[in-house]
Amino acid sequence: MSNTSPYHRSPAPPALSRRDFLWQAGGGLGGLALASLLGTDRALASPGKLTGCLHHPPKAKRVVQFFMAGAASHLDLYDYKPELIKRHGQPSDFGEKVEAFQNGLGPWMRPFWDFRPYGRSGKMLSEVSAPLGAVVDDLAFIHNMVGKSGVHSAATLLQSTGFQLPGFPGAGCWVSYALGSENDNLPTFVVLPDHRGFASNGVKNWDAAFLPSQHSGTIIHPGTANPVADLFPGKGAGLLRPGSEPATQALLAELNQAHAATRPGDQRLEARIRSYELAARMQLAAPEALDLQAEPAHVQKLYGLERGPQAWAKEINEAEETFVFGQRCLAARRLLERGVRFVQVWSGNDNGFPRRNWDSHEDVKRDHGPLALGMSRGIAAFIQDLKQRGLLDETLVVFTGEFGRTPFSQGSNGRDHDPFGFSLWMAGGGMKGGTVHGSTDEFGYKALENVSTVYDLWATVLHQLGIDHEKLTYRWSGRDLRLTDVHGHVWKDLIS
Helix, strand or coil: CCCCCCCCCCCCCCCCCHHHHHHHHCCHHHHHHHHHHHCCCCCCCCCCCCCCCCCCCCCCCEEEEEEECCCCCHHHHCCCCHHHHHCCCCCCCCCCCCCCCCCCCCCECCCCCCEEEECCCCEEEEHHHHHHHHHHHHEEEEEEECCCCCCHHHHHHHHHHCCCCCCCCCHHHHHHHHHCCCCCCCCCEEEECECCECCCCHHHHCCCCCCCHHHCCEECCCCCCCCCCCCCCCCCCCCCCHHHHHHHHHHHHHHHHHHHHCCCCCHHHHHHHHHHHHHHHHHHHHHHHCCHHHCCHHHHHHCCCCCCCCCCCCCCCHHHHHHHHHHHHHHHHHHHHCCCCEEEEEECCCCCCCCCCCCCCCEHHHHHHHHHHHHHHHHHHHHHHHHHCCCHHHEEEEEEECCEEEEEEECCEEEEEECCCEEEEEECCCECCCEEECCECCCCCCECCCCECHHHHHHHHHHHCCCCCCCCCEEECCEEECCCCCCCCCCHHHEC
């Protein structure tokens, strides 16, 4: 296949060594990515810097994405609609046919919590979002998001990969592919799932798909006895001794390299070898990075961890959400400051009933109350912690979900799915805090003109990292594919 873009990288042909191919690639994002993959080859970019091979000077070095799986209600958190209070209980009528996912076409329903203004910007937040008031002037809200589907699986894939169908790389995979690692001893892309399980689609949300496999997200469970699965030998590995490990690794490396030499151009073997090498290096680096108890008492208190782990009740509760979400936020900060490029923090899972996620068809107050307070406290602590460490300016914080929830009721206390108008926010990494982009209608149901999409989100994220989203491509099945597909505009009014 011909290479039509200077920033496109295809697998090296068998006749060329990887090092020769790097030099023939002639720089650009492909060269930078290969330089990172080669580990010791730093000719194209200085260690720890994102300059030299990017499309423009970056505002951010790293990204953290907070994903509220199940779809948080924008109307009950941060998209204030007085009209819903005025019309509460009245029959909902748009004067047109309205699509509902579960026939949730009840009367208009006011927010479940009162709102009040916060910060110099006067941004209206609800009572369960109140902890975000401490950092609200750092947040840039996008209130005119629209999606393509009201189905959780498709909508979650769209927000996490840019496509509704499986088989496409997660956003963190693209960032890993483009920029590589700042720390060769830790993964470039880390996923911190909800402690109850995965969201819709599971690992498909962060799988590398057709990108080289080493760019897939690495799953870590902070605060557990075994945060990284299979990192150390199990109890049954009685024959293994610490002194024999270097020799074992050397033998495995020799066998792997001999095997790969007979199969040139097979990126799966290369990725497997690199995953083994990374696992060996992580045996030293990961325990230190995930040692949350090493933090001083005042930092643990900031994140809500001062009480320590509890024997949690079966029903969802505020104390549990504050502790477990705070753990993931603190772990994210420790990983980011040690060079992890992209961290994804999930809240909510796809299993069980009654629901323990944001999919509040039956009772918004029961579900959103503990989840929102835990999330708000954890993220507020995370942003404050980044600021006091001087890291917020170079860390892009993204808060998303798959869609919003309806302004009319489902049953007596629930809300249905709403992909026609919802919200997200961003902070740090060169974003203008205390600003708002776009709006929904007076009911919070539909986004108004000049709507925003997930393609605009990822175009903006890549832009802040110094990448032109139209030039970051990978040839697959005869097409130069990219995270933003064939769409996307940078939110320039939100960039400082």
